Amino acid sequence: MEANQILFIAIALLTVLSAAVVAFSNKIIHSAFALLATFTGFAMLYVYLSADYLAVTQIIIYVGGILILIIFGVLMTHKIYSTTKKTAHNSILVSLLGGVLAAGLILFIISLNPWAANIAKDFSPTTAVIGKEILTNYLLPFEIISVLLLGALIGAIFIARQEDKEK
Amino acid sequence: MEPLFQFFNNLFPFISDWPEWLAHTVVGVVTVLLLFGFVALFALFAIWLERKISAHMQDRLGPMEVGGWHGWAQPIADAIKLLVKEDIIPAMADRTLFKLAPVIVFTAALAGFAVLPWSQDFIPADLNVGLLYILSVSSFAVIGLLMGGWASNNKWSLYGAMRAASQMISYEIPVALALLAVIMNAGTMSMRHLVIAQSGNILDWNVFNFFPLTAVAFFIYFVASLAEVNRTPFDLPEGESELVGGFHTEYSSMRFAFFFLGEYANMYIVSAIATTVFLGGWLAPFEALNFIPGPIWFVGKAMTLVFIQMWLRWTLPRLRVDQLMYTCWKVLTPFSFAIILLIGLWKVL
Numbered sequence: 001m002e003a004n005q006i007l008f009i010a011i012a013l014l015t016v017l018s019a020a021v022v023a024f025s026n027k028i029i030h031s032a033f034a035l036l037a038t039f040t041g042f043a044m045l046y047v048y049l050s051a052d053y054l055a056v057t058q059i060i061i062y063v064g065g066i067l068i069l070i071i072f073g074v075l076m077t078h079k080i081y082s083t084t085k086k087t088a089h090n091s092i093l094v095s096l097l098g099g100v101l102a103a104g105l106i107l108f109i110i111s112l113n114p115w116a117a118n119i120a121k122d123f124s125p126t127t128a129v130i131g132k133e134i135l136t137n138y139l140l141p142f143e144i145i146s147v148l149l150l151g152a153l154i155g156a157i158f159i160a161r162q163e164d165k166e167k
Numbered sequence: 168m169e170p171l172f173q174f175f176n177n178l179f180p181f182i183s184d185w186p187e188w189l190a191h192t193v194v195g196v197v198t199v200l201l202l203f204g205f206v207a208l209f210a211l212f213a214i215w216l217e218r219k220i221s222a223h224m225q226d227r228l229g230p231m232e233v234g235g236w237h238g239w240a241q242p243i244a245d246a247i248k249l250l251v252k253e254d255i256i257p258a259m260a261d262r263t264l265f266k267l268a269p270v271i272v273f274t275a276a277l278a279g280f281a282v283l284p285w286s287q288d289f290i291p292a293d294l295n296v297g298l299l300y301i302l303s304v305s306s307f308a309v310i311g312l313l314m315g316g317w318a319s320n321n322k323w324s325l326y327g328a329m330r331a332a333s334q335m336i337s338y339e340i341p342v343a344l345a346l347l348a349v350i351m352n353a354g355t356m357s358m359r360h361l362v363i364a365q366s367g368n369i370l371d372w373n374v375f376n377f378f379p380l381t382a383v384a385f386f387i388y389f390v391a392s393l394a395e396v397n398r399t400p401f402d403l404p405e406g407e408s409e410l411v412g413g414f415h416t417e418y419s420s421m422r423f424a425f426f427f428l429g430e431y432a433n434m435y436i437v438s439a440i441a442t443t444v445f446l447g448g449w450l451a452p453f454e455a456l457n458f459i460p461g462p463i464w465f466v467g468k469a470m471t472l473v474f475i476q477m478w479l480r481w482t483l484p485r486l487r488v489d490q491l492m493y494t495c496w497k498v499l500t501p502f503s504f505a506i507i508l509l510i511g512l513w514k515v516l
Contacts, residue, residue, distance in 0.1 A: 003188040029317065033264060036271075036310050056299045064306030064339065068332055071313055075325075125295035127356065 008048060015041030032067070032074045039063050053127045170359070171198060174288045198291050202280045210431040211242040217477050224481040252420035260417065261318040268315030269418070269425035275307035276432035283439050284358045286449045286461030297358040298350065301440060302343055305395065308429065309335045312404070312414050315426070319417035327413030330488070331397060331404035337495045338394035338401075344503035345388035348510050349373050349381060349444050362448030369452040374445045377510055384506050385445040387499050389472070392437035394495070396430065399480040401491060438472035439465070 018037035025031045039062040046055035134142050175194050222229025234240025282297040284290040309332050316328020353364045365372050374385050394401035405413035415426045449461030
């Protein structure tokens with residue numbers, strides 16, 4: 001086995017195992033913190049596919065923004081520490097049926113997809129290309145997204161301020 | 168890793184005879200150990216310096232006994248004390264997260280060192296997105312602090328962690344915008360090329376570019392970076408008079424030491440970013456001084472900024488929480504936007 005492959009397997013294990021902790025952990029706070037490893041694993045996979053800019057942006061946005069929001073949300077949940085509430089257990093038959101159906105669907109889609117067996121591409125920087133594309137070919141979607149985000153920002157501030165007035 | 172590899176190849180030619188995986192592993196491990204050694208040494212020195220500076224500012228002497236000359240061995244004694252102290256974990260703490268938190272904080276700090284350009288040839292990884300990489304790893308520290316604050320199961324720790332998180336994510340914005348003003352002009356995010364673009368004498372450094380616009384950007388970066396590393400006047404997360412000690416209230420012995428190491432490493436990293444982006448990195452201010460090697464300039468400039476951070480700590484009072492947010496959102500952020508616009512306009516004209 002090449003060193004490259006060992007690295008890939010290590011990254012994949014980190015991502016999948018931490019995702020399993022997110023899904024199966026009984027303490028919701030542990031799920032939230034396990035997302036840190038999942039997001040990092042994703043960023044590593046992007047690096048592996050020589051998408052350096054995407055990897056760094058993934059960390060900034062998901063770890064630096066979304067994960068912190070999730071953790072704050074969890075901290076505001078009622079009674080997270082006295083963990084008497086476990087993950088809900090449904091009847092085995094129903095969950096088995098649902099699981100098999102979902103797995104079959106996913107397997108079907110996987111079998112349809114022509115997977116690239118090997119990306120034999122040398123590493124090349126992507127930042128400049130992404131910047132150029134955004135400001136030329138994709139300028140309109142880019143601007144629409146910025147206006148949408150601005151609207152969301154103003155809306156969030158408006159909702160947050162409303163409580164003050166009622167008091 | 169190519170520049171690093173070349174550097175080691177020039178020093179020890181026999182490395183090129185080794186198989187690739189062995190050479191990569193050895194060079195990587197040696198570099199990490201070197202950087203870790205640097206962080207540890209720097210922290211020892213900075214703790215001594217901080218004590219001496221605070222003492223002199225308050226008309227005292229500071230440590231004078233240990234080791235003889237001006238108490239130089241005091242931090243070593245402190246480190247040994249921390250090493251042999253009992254490691255206490257509160258009974259009601261979340262043990263896994265409690266143990267993991269200092270690891271994450273310190274790893275994030277050490278990861279930042281990967282892209283610092285110490286000289287023309289020695290940079291551990293000359294990433295194409297180097298500057299963005301440093302900003303991204305600094306967000307791991309926020310998660311580490313939240314983890315530590317939560318796992319301690321102590322209200323002071325949680326308050327400290329919440330304050331740290333809200334402060335650090337707010338001040339990331341002016342930091343990034345101030346750096347963007349320079350990136351826009353240099354057209355690169357690689358730390359090495361940012362410095363190479365500034366070669367010449369002192370007037371070619373980015374601080375004096377578009378005078379006085381980038382100088383203001385430098386000021387904004389410096390102020391915001393103080394908040395990023397939780398230093399006075401932005402040290403609310405640790406406010407010892409109200410929060411006991413902030414997020415590390417419940418930590419003792421080596422786990423506390425790692426929080427501390429992380430904090431000092433971050434002080435050095437933000438100073439090193441300022442040096443690289445605004446102050447010409449490893450370059451000498453005048454060509455006549457080129458005989459002094461690059462790393463000395465780099466460390467010297469960064470240490471000067473670290474000194475200013477300490478100076479401010481013992482000069483300024485702490486801000487209130489609302490003043491903290493006011494400074495970020497109503498002063499630093501609009502001003503950095505204005506600077507980006509003005510530099511853009513200047514470039515177009």
